[in-house]
Amino acid sequence: MASERDEDRNGAGTHARHPAEATADDQTGGTPTTEAAAGSGTDPTVEPKVADPKVVDPKVAAAVAAAEAAGPQHGGTVRVDSWIWAVRLVKTRSVGATACRGGHVRVNGERVKPAYSLRVGDEVRLRHEGRERVVVVKRLIRKRVGAPVAVQCYVDNSPPPPPREAVAPVAIRDRGTGRPTKRDRRELERLRALNSLKDRPGGH
Structure with a gap:
């Protein structure tokens, strides 16, 4: 009779875990959901945030x-x-x-x-x-x-x-741009030299 009253106080359908069962649960670290979340380091129910490309600095x-x-x-x-x-x-x-x-x-x-x-x-x-x-x-x-x-x-x-290879360098200045600077003249001379090499026999 005493054992039946103790069982009623503890609640119907409840029982103490076997020591072997407790040891197995402790080794696994809890339920699969908890273990997966702990292993990934993130909450599986929360989607990762993606940066909005429309947001301006x-x-x-x-x-x-x-x-x-x-x-x-x-x-x-x-x-x-x-x-x-x-x-x-x-x-x-x-x-x-x-x-x-x-x-x-x-x-x-x-x-x-x-x-x-x-x-x-x-x-x-x-x-x-x-x-x-x-x-x-x-x-x-x-x-x-x-x-x-x-x-x-x-x-x-x-x-x-246009593709870079499709743009051929031409030693021509736009009208109205004024006299070329020293840097412009060096660039023009370099382009003329390249063009003269291409015009020679066997030039590439």
């Missing part, structure tokens, strides 16, 4: 905001030669102005002068250094910025650049 975002603040106010415009220089499509503003005068810059399909006023949403086409750039204006800025900030100011729809 805070430093870049701050630089973009500063560039916009230095630009025109809402509804304002920026000269096309100034903008293509600011977003690093050309190396200098004078090169941008020269490209406009030479008919190498089009806005919404029309050739424009250096003083043409750009607006957000305009499509700018630029032929420069043997490549065509096609961009849509997202932000209007006047000050030149770094490359990570520049790409945040437009949508790049440019065709892929």
Whole structure:
């Protein structure tokens, strides 16, 4: 009778583990789920986080905001030669102005002068250094910025650049670029020397 009361107090269907069973459980380290989680070092029910490619670096975002603040106010415009220089499509503003005068810059399909006023949403086409750039204006800025900030100011729809081997070096300067510098002359002489070697019998 005493044993039956003890069993009732401990709860129906419960019993003490056999020492052998306890030893086996201790060696295995618990249930399979716990063991798998401990072995992987992560919670199996939580998916790993993946970096969002659309997230902009805070430093870049701050630089973009500063560039916009230095630009025109809402509804304002920026000269096309100034903008293509600011977003690093050309190396200098004078090169941008020269490209406009030479008919190498089009806005919404029309050739424009250096003083043409750009607006957000305009499509700018630029032929420069043997490549065509096609961009849509997202932000209007006047000050030149770094490359990570520049790409945040437009949508790049440019065709892929031609393969490097398909671009043959030619010792010809664009019209309106002024007198060549010493560095330019050395480069021209090097290209002429290469071309003269190719023209010789047996040249490659």
